[in-house]
Amino acid sequence: MTEAAEAGNRGFEDYYVNIGFTPDRLVSMLSLTGLSSVHSVVAFYDDRPAGFILNGIRMIGGKQVAWNGGTAVVPELRRQGIGQKLMAATVECYEEQGVELATLEAFRINERAIALYETFGYHIVDQLCFLQHIGALETSFRSKSVGENDYRVARGTAHDVRLLSFYQHTAPWRTQWFALRGGQSILVKDALNHTIGYALYERVFDGEGSLASIVLYQCEAAPGRDDADEIVREALDALFAPHDEPCKRTTFNMPRANERVVRILQEAGFTDAHTADGIPFEQVYMVRKGKDDR
Incomplete structure (x- = not known):
């Protein structure tokens, strides 16, 4: 959990809003929001935490649904394929768990992240406002x-x-x-x-x-x-x-x-609402259907 917290702190240090993790806070977040340490993924580079994806999977409305509750990659290690590997491992986990619908939210202005998710079969279904x-x-x-x-x-x-x-x-x-x-x-x-x-x-x-x-x-x-x-x-x-x-x-x-x-x-x-830097606080809602529902 310490390594995951380190990856989150480094990965979100230049994020649009202030997000800070301690191991205890990360454990609390997983518990409160239904995320799972078993289904989450941490990447390493030279034996150091390089990024993570926090995942949750549960039955909702009769369907096995997954949620990507956060994707982070350490700034100096971006554009080296770590995000793609994290997503590939996440999608593999979803398929192993029989996920029928995968969901996530991303800042509307984060075009690079949205493009990454789209390459793995996600598409935007709504805008989410604050x-x-x-x-x-x-x-x-x-x-x-x-x-x-x-x-x-x-x-x-x-x-x-x-x-x-x-x-x-x-x-x-x-x-x-x-x-x-x-x-x-x-x-x-x-x-x-x-x-x-x-x-x-x-x-x-x-x-x-x-x-x-x-x-x-x-x-x-x-x-x-x-x-x-x-x-x-x-x-x-x-x-x-x-x-x-x-x-x-x-x-x-x-x-x-x-x-x-x-x-x-x-x-x-x-x-x-806007962030302290004046960035519109708006996200896109993205979904990806499982193999049997496409």
Whole structure:
């Protein structure tokens, strides 16, 4: 684990965001996000760690799904084929494990990495955005036409959404219920107590116990609903409360394809996040099908 941490620190030292590893932090990351040390790959050059790919494999929605949770190569050793060898070893592992769908995220501006993934059969299926709002919210998300008794909101754990018929099993790995150990859920219910919408989110507190941020991972309305906008608004209104709390409110890997949620958040004043260097905080979502599904 020490060698993997060293490879990660060197490989990410010039990355778009600050990522630092210690052996303990790497073990914690593997555990919390469902990554596997057994299925991850570390490359060596002259007996020194040269790079790694962190992998996770699990059954999701009835399919064996893999996630590349991080690819790193030491800067001075790039363009020597190490990335290709790491990817080749990863794909071989996936095939041995019967992976039906492999997924990963990459910074949109990282064209070299995206090109590498494409040579191994990955293709872009969506853009993932990080929207944010700093400070108190000025207005409610709820539609003025909705009555107090039209919907009911129930709060629970991230685990509670996993069996919903419209749960998004194809969402990015890090936004899935099993990757949110401290995650919470909002369930929107109709007058008959049927669940017609949900959201997954986390609340983050600072060292003094004050609310620092609220992070939204998923938000969906049941398909075919004419009131889908109102359902999503109910969920967002509940999870981002209290509205007068001057904290940071963000999305994490929110698919641009979820146009309804993106639109409603932008109408509420959410804007695209950027790194400290002004680089747009946006990723591409890439998938690769297994041999039998191509």
